Amino acid sequence: MTSERISGLGDPRVAAYRNMSDAERLRDQGLFVAESRAVVQRLLQDRRYRVRSLLVNDAAAAALAPAVTSRGDDLPMFVCETDDFRRLTGHALHRGCLALVERPVPIPFDDLLASARTVIVLEGITDPDNVGSIFRNAAALGSDAVVLSPTCCDPLYRKAIRTSMGAVLTVPFARAANWSDTLASLRTRRFTIVALTPRAPSETIAAFAARPRPERLALIVGTEGSGLSAAVESAADDRVRIPISEAVDSLNVGVAVGIALYAIRSRH
Numbered sequence: 001m002t003s004e005r006i007s008g009l010g011d012p013r014v015a016a017y018r019n020m021s022d023a024e025r026l027r028d029q030g031l032f033v034a035e036s037r038a039v040v041q042r043l044l045q046d047r048r049y050r051v052r053s054l055l056v057n058d059a060a061a062a063a064l065a066p067a068v069t070s071r072g073d074d075l076p077m078f079v080c081e082t083d084d085f086r087r088l089t090g091h092a093l094h095r096g097c098l099a100l101v102e103r104p105v106p107i108p109f110d111d112l113l114a115s116a117r118t119v120i121v122l123e124g125i126t127d128p129d130n131v132g133s134i135f136r137n138a139a140a141l142g143s144d145a146v147v148l149s150p151t152c153c154d155p156l157y158r159k160a161i162r163t164s165m166g167a168v169l170t171v172p173f174a175r176a177a178n179w180s181d182t183l184a185s186l187r188t189r190r191f192t193i194v195a196l197t198p199r200a201p202s203e204t205i206a207a208f209a210a211r212p213r214p215e216r217l218a219l220i221v222g223t224e225g226s227g228l229s230a231a232v233e234s235a236a237d238d239r240v241r242i243p244i245s246e247a248v249d250s251l252n253v254g255v256a257v258g259i260a261l262y263a264i265r266s267r268h
Contacts, residue, residue: 003061005079009088014078016100017055021090023157030103032156036095039166041067043099046169050102051075055089057082057096064097103156109147112174113189116144118264120257121182121193121220123149123228130224131155132163133254139167141261146173147182147218183220183235191218195228195236196260198250202239205263219260224253 006014020026020033031052034040037060043049044067053076056064061079068075080088082096089098113119120143125131131153138146146155152175153160155168176182183193192214196205220236222228227250233239242259244251251259 002074003065003077003079006084009084011078013076014055014080014088016052017078017089017098019090020098020100023154027103027154032101032103032161033158034099034101034161034166034169035097035158036162037063037097039161039169040064040097040099042166042169043101044068044071048104049169052100052102053078055080055085055098055100057085060095060097107172107174109174109176109185112145112147112172113186113191117216118143118261119145119147119186119191119216119218120261121147121149121186121218122152123179123220123222123232124151125221125223125253126151126153128153128157128159129163130252130254131157132160132168133252134221134257135160135164135167135171135173137254137258137261138171139164141258142265143171143219143261146171147186148173148175149179149182150175150177183232186218187237189216191216192238193218193220193236194238194240195233196221196241196256197228197233197239198241198244199227199233199239202241205240205242205260208238208240209263209266213264217264219257219264221253221257224250 026032034043043051055078058079061077068077120134120138155173161168186193194217196219242256
């Protein structure tokens with residue numbers, strides 16, 4: 001471990017941390033940023049991820065020192081004053097701890113589905129908090145993988161990582177290259193495709209869960225506003241809904257996924 005205190009905002013050793021709020025710039029460089037001690041600790045313990053460096057305040061440096069040392073590599077850890085974080089990085093939320101990490105090689109679609117029994121499929125979900133919440137539910141409630149449509153938010157965007165409490169780093173995911181063929185590909189692999197929708201005709205999630213569980217299940221969800229596209233919904237094998245009060249038009253999509261996964265898991 002190399003712990004170095006930076007000399008100020010212009011220190012060339014931390015040039016890579018300037019304007020880290022530009023997510024597109026980070027992706028172009030093959031990088032992502034993780035924040036908070038809990039998430040960075042998880043990254044340090046997972047050898048699948050190559051951490052370029054850390055930017056931390058004194059408290060985070062002390063807390064993470066054992067994990068950094070246990071890696072056995074010469075990972076640079078730059079220490080700065082807490083007040084310098086926002087001016088240097090452009091991050092309003094940082095919690096005194098940032099990691100610059102190389103993006104992993106994307107998982108091929110076929111490899112992702114090879115041994116999965118329960119998959120969550122996301123269509124057009126662009127809010128990073130919702131994506132992060134779905135990954136957190138997936139990790140907590142037994143989903144093996146997540147498939148994203150081309151327009152979904154990047155799971156490795158910092159807000160998605162933070163909301164997921166690091167679950168996007170452990171739940172395998174892949175982005176579907178050809179969305180129009182995705183459901184056919186799932187069906188070819190013997191997945192039963194279940195569309196979560198408030199629209200009729202549909203059955204309650206409890207009624208669906210009471211039946212014998214399909215050997216392989218793909219739960220597909222859309223945006224809170226427009227929901228699933230008509231083409232996807234009509235192509236599903238089953239349509240299920242979560243009964244809610246007529247005073248509310250819909251649930252947050254992350255909450256809905258959690259309820260649906262729990263219902264399916266608790267019955268089987």
